[in-house]
Amino acid sequence: xxxxxxxxxxxxxxxxxxxxxxxxxxxxxxxxxxxxxxxxxxxxxxxxxxxxxxxxxxxxxxxxxxxxxxxxxxxxxxxxxxxxxxxxxxxxxxxxxxxxxxxxxxxxxxxxxxxxxxxxxxxxxxxxxxxx
Numbered sequence: 001x002x003x004x005x006x007x008x009x010x011x012x013x014x015x016x017x018x019x020x021x022x023x024x025x026x027x028x029x030x031x032x033x034x035x036x037x038x039x040x041x042x043x044x045x046x047x048x049x050x051x052x053x054x055x056x057x058x059x060x061x062x063x064x065x066x067x068x069x070x071x072x073x074x075x076x077x078x079x080x081x082x083x084x085x086x087x088x089x090x091x092x093x094x095x096x097x098x099x100x101x102x103x104x105x106x107x108x109x110x111x112x113x114x115x116x117x118x119x120x121x122x123x124x125x126x127x128x129x130x131x132x
Contacts, residue, residue: 054081
């Protein structure tokens with residue numbers, strides 16, 4: 001009986017050590033990786049590896065409607081809200097509006113956003129982080 005108890009205690013200790021080391025491994029990624037195209041739907045918030053939270057707030061559709069003569073074709077321009085990023089003040093949000101034609105790139109602080117694609121209800125961006 002004593003041997004079984006000792007074995008059970010050792011198993012619990014080993015499992016605990018494995019769980020602790022994997023949880024605190026700095027190489028272990030938490031959240032979405034930077035440099036990866038990520039698709040958002042309106043209202044969706046995605047957390048990135050360093051804690052940055054990005055929300056797709058809205059998508060403005062200024063495209064020319066059918067059977068209407070327009071000066072330019074217009075575009076889809078998503079608005080993103082960034083919070084909890086590196087260098088952001090506590091409880092502050094930064095907004096970045098991108099556009100397929102007029103502003104395919106934008107940024108705030110150490111973050112650069114690239115608009116890969118947009119529809120009326122979703123947008124795909126790639127976020128890159130640059131550290132000082």
